[in-house]
Amino acid sequence: MSFDIDVAKRLGDIEIAAAFSVGPGLTALTGPSGAGKTSLLAMVAGLLKPDRGHVRVDGVTLFDKAEGIDLPPNRRRIGYVFQDARLFPHRRVRANLLYGHRLATPEDRWIGLEDVVSFLGIAPLLDRWPRSLSGGEAQRVAIGRALLSGPRSLLMDEPLSSLDPPRRAEIMTLIERVRDELAVPILYVTHDGAEAERLATQRITLGI
Amino acid sequence: MTLSADDWEIIRLSLKVSGVAVGLALPVSFALAYLLARGRFPGKAVLDGLVHLPLVLPPVVTGWLLLIGFGLRGPIGGPLHDWFGITLIFRWTGAAFAAAIMALPLMVRAIRLSIEAVDRRLEGAARTLGASPWHAFRTVTLPLSRPGVLAALVLGFARSIGEFGATITFVSNIPGETRTLPLAIYAALQMPGNDATVARLAMISVALSLGALVASEWLNRRHAFGRGGHVL
Numbered sequence: 001m002s003f004d005i006d007v008a009k010r011l012g013d014i015e016i017a018a019a020f021s022v023g024p025g026l027t028a029l030t031g032p033s034g035a036g037k038t039s040l041l042a043m044v045a046g047l048l049k050p051d052r053g054h055v056r057v058d059g060v061t062l063f064d065k066a067e068g069i070d071l072p073p074n075r076r077r078i079g080y081v082f083q084d085a086r087l088f089p090h091r092r093v094r095a096n097l098l099y100g101h102r103l104a105t106p107e108d109r110w111i112g113l114e115d116v117v118s119f120l121g122i123a124p125l126l127d128r129w130p131r132s133l134s135g136g137e138a139q140r141v142a143i144g145r146a147l148l149s150g151p152r153s154l155l156m157d158e159p160l161s162s163l164d165p166p167r168r169a170e171i172m173t174l175i176e177r178v179r180d181e182l183a184v185p186i187l188y189v190t191h192d193g194a195e196a197e198r199l200a201t202q203r204i205t206l207g208i
Numbered sequence: 209m210t211l212s213a214d215d216w217e218i219i220r221l222s223l224k225v226s227g228v229a230v231g232l233a234l235p236v237s238f239a240l241a242y243l244l245a246r247g248r249f250p251g252k253a254v255l256d257g258l259v260h261l262p263l264v265l266p267p268v269v270t271g272w273l274l275l276i277g278f279g280l281r282g283p284i285g286g287p288l289h290d291w292f293g294i295t296l297i298f299r300w301t302g303a304a305f306a307a308a309i310m311a312l313p314l315m316v317r318a319i320r321l322s323i324e325a326v327d328r329r330l331e332g333a334a335r336t337l338g339a340s341p342w343h344a345f346r347t348v349t350l351p352l353s354r355p356g357v358l359a360a361l362v363l364g365f366a367r368s369i370g371e372f373g374a375t376i377t378f379v380s381n382i383p384g385e386t387r388t389l390p391l392a393i394y395a396a397l398q399m400p401g402n403d404a405t406v407a408r409l410a411m412i413s414v415a416l417s418l419g420a421l422v423a424s425e426w427l428n429r430r431h432a433f434g435r436g437g438h439v440l
Contacts, residue, residue: 047332073335074343080336086329090351099347100337149337 002153002185003027007043007053007063009036016040018206019053025201026179026186030193035206037189038083041155044187045080046073058152058185077108079146079184081156085138087130093141094126100149108150111182116144120174136167143174153185154178160195168195175199209408219412222388225300226368229307233315233364238357240312241319262374263313271377274306278378302379303386307368314367315360322356323349355428362424366417389413 006019016036029037042048044055046062049070055063057078062071079100087096097113117123120140130138139159146154156175160168176199178184190196196203211219240259244252262270278285278296288294296302326349334344372390379386381395393409396402 045336047335072340073332074338074340076336077338078336080333082329082333086333088330088334088348099334099339103338103343145337 002058003187004056005044007050007055009039009043009048009050011039020204022202022204024183024185026188026199028196028200028203029187029189029206030191030196030203031206033191037206038157041157041187041189045078045155046071046076077150077152079149079151079154081142081146081154081159083158083161085142087138087141089130093128093130096130096141097145097148100145104150110150111147113148116148120144135162136171139163139171156186156188158189172199209411215408217384218387218389218392221300222369225304225307225388226365228304229311229368230361230364232304233308233311234360237312237315237360238319241316241323245320245323259316260313262310267310267373268377270309271306271374274309274374274378298379298382298386300385303375303388306374306378307371310371310374311364311367314363318360318363319353319356322353326352358424358428362420365420369416
């Protein structure tokens with residue numbers, strides 16, 4: 001199983017709970033806002049600690065309450081593409097891309113800077129500052145930065161939501177290629193049915 | 209305008225005292241600012257109040273408190289002298305210490321604002337990219353709070369070079385040892401016929417303070433991450 005997740009967490013008044021295990025490809029997570037889709041991704045990444053349950057990715061246990069396993073985010077090898085790209089504003093594009101790459105051990109890296117740059121078509125952006133990038137450009141760089149950190153899987157949190165329709169189509173094509181050509185399992189949060197329809201290998205719906 | 213040997217001595221001493229004061233206060237201010245910006249602990253309001261005390265107390269009172277605490281028979285000054293051979297009172301080191309105490313609240317405020325402005329989600333992003341908490345701090349939090357650190361350096365330096373009340377109370381006004389620019393101006397004003405000296409020392413003060421401001425603006429522009437910015 002690519003993602004084997006069974007977690008629950010109480011955040012204030014709401015109880016977030018999800019249990020599913022899915023195979024490779026892109027798994028679309030849909031559901032009403034407030035269902036905890038983003039919180040679920042944060043739990044998979046290790047940025048939020050579940051109250052109970054387990055998180056396994058590609059057979060590796062990242063979190064298991066019963067067994068007392070809780071890997072810190074930096075040891076989970078999960079690439080996270082945020083809704084707002086979240087590039088480091090004080091580093092140029094090249095330094096953003098290489099941030100995680102330099103931290104990964106050589107055997108964990110499975111793609112290099114040149115391959116990522118040509119794959120994403122971001123060669124002209126390398127010396128730019130993040131604040132000068134358009135939304136679509138920033139999202140490409142964010143995907144590249146995640147891939148270069150040598151992840152076993154990717155989490156994407158509504159990566160298209162801040163883009164205009166032409167940009168959306170471009171990035172969707174790109175995500176399909178990450179899914180098919182690079183064969184990285186992806187957990188993908190969206191509230192857009194058409195987007196899920198087009199990209200998803202399988203769909204999971206979170207309820208409140 | 210030509211400067212006399214005495215003037216140079218005063219400039220040298222003032223720069224030494226202020227430099228040491230800011231150097232001493234900077235790491236402490238950063239730690240306090242980080243604690244106050246991010247920490248959640250009992251007694252946080254008390255710590256906040258203590259840090260701000262030198263800002264709201266009359267400087268003479270701060271100087272007097274230093275005198276009591278760090279004098280040769282003081283609860284801290286005594287052991288410092290007897291066990292470590294460190295004397296602050298009536299020494300330039302004491303002037304630097306007093307200036308550091310006076311600069312601390314301004315420096316903590318400037319750095320704290322900057323740390324609070326750092327988007328913590330960027331630290332989360334760094335963690336998912338493989339950064340340990342310490343590495344994320346060093347490569348994200350610290351560089352992004354740099355404008356506050358620069359502002360703190362300028363404010364701290366200006367405060368130190370202008371420090372008068374706490375200094376004269378704690379370490380007196382000893383030529384060549386604790387007589388910094390403001391104390392020299394004060395001493396010159398005590399005797400008639402020193403108008404030229406006072407004017408000269410005042411000009412030097414203006415030049416030093418402006419110089420610090422210009423230097424920090426220049427530093428900030430050099431590292432503006434593709435945008436403009438002001439230190440203060």
